[in-house]
């Protein structure tokens with residue numbers, strides 16, 4: 001599969017393009033291009049009134065209804081509708097019979113924690129979704145997940161480039177936010193944080209901890225964002241595999257990562 005982008009592409013306000021083949025892609029993969037710039041989460045917010053989002057909600061409902069095992073929603077969206085997507089709706093939690101989720105070439109910048117409720121998920125294909133730089137820890141709840149096609153070169157901390165991880169917020173910062181259902185995704189990696197990634201318990205803002213961890217998920221080692229209710233839940237996390245930051249961490253420029261390796 002080629003990563004090249006045909007010359008003519010239309011650029012829209014929300015920083016994505018629809019190329020000649022009808023695939024939409026973000027054009028700001030510059031996330032990592034300028035050395036010495038601080039890496040931050042994508043700040044795009046999901047427009048839940050947009051046609052693409054509303055169509056996706058319908059497609060999810062249809063898939064829940066007919067119990068299908070392969071779900072490839074993007075092929076049923078027009079290029080413009082696809083370009084409306086920043087994340088997936090929380091209703092993906094209802095797709096408990098889906099074994100194969102195809103998001104090939106999506107413009108998504110984040111995947112919500114509700115993916116962890118897709119209990120039958122065996123194959124996850126976000127390949128060439130170049131704005132997906134991380135995944136939620138909840139993805140590890142998909143116990144049957146055995147195969148993934150993640151574009152690893154787009155990942156924070158990937159072994160080839162060792163891109164920085166965005167700096168996470170210090171302890172107690174969430175308690176100072178006026179509305180926890182209206183978070184700045186560029187700061188928190190989400191517009192809302194509802195429950196603990198580890199124990200699924202409620203979040204009490206003063207005890208909230210946000211950390212990164214790299215773990216093997218299906219085919220690849222992925223950078224996973226952990227929204228933890230407590231220090232205890234952070235301590236309950238497994239050890240990262242060899243070749244990655246050996247502990248949980250809070251990102252930023254000074255996290256010592258292993259040397260890039262082009263194995």
Ligand SMILES: [Zn+2]
Pocket residue numbers: 196197198199200201228229230233
């Ligand atoms: Zn917890």
